[in-house]
Amino acid sequence: MKKLINNPNHVVDEMISGYIKAHPNHVKLLEENKRSIVTAKPTIEGKVGVLIGGGSGHEPAFMGYVGDGMADAVAVGNIFASPPPDPILEATRVIDKGEGVLYIYGNYAGDVMNFGMAADLADLEYGIEVGTVLVTDDVASAPIEEKEKRRGIAGEFFITKVAGAASEKGYKLNELVSVANKANDYTRSMGVGLTPCSLPQTGQPSFELGEDEMEIGLGHHGEPGVEKGKLQTADEVTERLVQDILTDMPISSGEKVVVLVNGLGSTTKMELYIMFNKVNEMLKEKGINLHRSYVGDYSTSLEMGGASVSIMKLDDELAELIDHSADCPMFVQK
Amino acid sequence: MKKLINNPNHVVDEMISGYIKAHPNHVKLLEENKRSIVTAKPTIEGKVGVLIGGGSGHEPAFMGYVGDGMADAVAVGNIFASPPPDPILEATRVIDKGEGVLYIYGNYAGDVMNFGMAADLADLEYGIEVGTVLVTDDVASAPIEEKEKRRGIAGEFFITKVAGAASEKGYKLNELVSVANKANDYTRSMGVGLTPCSLPQTGQPSFELGEDEMEIGLGHHGEPGVEKGKLQTADEVTERLVQDILTDMPISSGEKVVVLVNGLGSTTKMELYIMFNKVNEMLKEKGINLHRSYVGDYSTSLEMGGASVSIMKLDDELAELIDHSADCPMFVQK
Structure with missing residues (x-):
């Protein structure tokens, strides 16, 4: 299929570069990691951080949802591939304001492994508490008895919307995990x-x-x-x-x-x-x-x-x- | 090509129906004409009306741009075909608050004819003054010496954005025509x-x-x-x-x-x-x-x-x- 690209190996990095330059008032790239994008707005003190991420190719998800009322950061993977723990960890460190960080991601083996590893490292290396909601909205991907095996698809938008709003309203990390899990259960x-x-x-x-x-x-x-x-x-x-x-x-x-x-x-x-x-x-x-x-x-x-x-x-x-x-x-x- | 549609003859009407039901706080269908969509927000008294329109199939243009800071109404044609004068005229009548209405549309023969006819009828039948800006942003469609022959394409978004904002800021019809034409000249x-x-x-x-x-x-x-x-x-x-x-x-x-x-x-x-x-x-x-x-x-x-x-x-x-x-x-x- 015909595509307007340059080098197929650089599509994600070039997309990120364009994205950051198109929206400098909204988002910025972390100097520490070129796959970590964080909000450019001043962070609200005491706010629990909300971090999303996953493979590229789903735009506007996930990259497009960093900003007021949504996520504070996104870790960007290659096309249809989970980001490694590094960009997740770096973004976690930057958006944590002492109240911890919520990770929202779809239920895919690579994401589960890498976000899980980043959460462990955030605790071990920086003492940052991380909560997690695993998005499992795709009815077709497993029977209801095995809902924990279901994949996450477009419904993740709702979970991000709910968690982003709740974190702005001052929810603590445990409350945020709870409301985001409710959103997933209801989606x-x-x-x-x-x-x-x-x-x-x-x-x-x-x-x-x-x-x-x-x-x-x-x-x-x-x-x-x-x-x-x-x-x-x-x-x-x-x-x-x-x-x-x-x-x-x-x-x-x-x-x-x-x-x-x-x-x-x-x-x-x-x-x-x-x-x-x-x-x-x-x-x-x-x-x-x-x-x-x-x-x-x-x-x-x-x-x-x-x-x-x-x-x-x-x-x-x-x-x-x-x-x-x-x-x-x-x-x-x- | 595969499409998620019902009857190919009803795609535009079904799209409009879904659109109106999805966004009832933003837009409503005129009872007088099922191809005229107007803003559902209370109209600002003394505001010059802004009316856009053209063929369907360009969504979000033009239908999606009715609302605060953009257009007050849209006349919706069949796919890639100008709307007839009727839905333009009906929408004109409804959005006019005594200060006249600005029409913005791309430079296509059908649109020029139908919006022109509607403008004449608005004056004749209702005494409504209509101003027009013809969008001619497509460089490839004619040489600069014949800019008036150029087609309108995506740059119409800018002209609508400029005119919609200016009308909210209280520009009179002649001022609105002037700033919208400047926007077109600069695009x-x-x-x-x-x-x-x-x-x-x-x-x-x-x-x-x-x-x-x-x-x-x-x-x-x-x-x-x-x-x-x-x-x-x-x-x-x-x-x-x-x-x-x-x-x-x-x-x-x-x-x-x-x-x-x-x-x-x-x-x-x-x-x-x-x-x-x-x-x-x-x-x-x-x-x-x-x-x-x-x-x-x-x-x-x-x-x-x-x-x-x-x-x-x-x-x-x-x-x-x-x-x-x-x-x-x-x-x-x-």
């Missing part, structure tokens, strides 16, 4: 893949599907889904995704939710809003109260074609945190 | 196309290019560009685009600019930031002062692959208007 996502992306270094498609096929539950690095079949209409696909979510996490009439219809890269906003239309109709039929909606590219897989639906159930605490303002290079909420 | 864009999009109704690619080809200056509906050739590196392509802009509109060392690196649909944010990196380097070398940067999908062509660079020269007035806050469903600036 479910289901995706569909249509067309593959390709890694700059290999140029090979991340998966193969026929000209008229889709794959339900396909992971956002191309991990196998739960069902391949003929491409259906937007309404049929959306109904399937939402139904799977609601079967996994029943939501009663009168309950409040926030919805994200997320594009994987090359799927247009037109298609995402057509899907949202169906999500909205289904929630309305069930008497579920739609508190707020996000539609767009929030967590992509390079130029993959497809979309996901994420739903987070809201209690009053989560609703207030979701409504909190945010100001990041790739996400602003008034 | 240049150059694009590159890599891969086509396809219209939902035909499924046919919007243009053809070889597996290793790019086209400089390709229009955002697939209009022929100025040069086809082998795909070059991001740095080479960006250098060409920026050089063409600076040749067309010389900018002196010490002058201030705002930059937009815009994705056409399926080009990743990673690639856009890599391109931005080069834009930034070139401006720096020339001593040009980068006041603010936008990088992302601001005006797409469905899932087309490619990007454009837009540069607007800033005097103090334009810089202040660009820095003004905005709050729209698809664009928020603090």
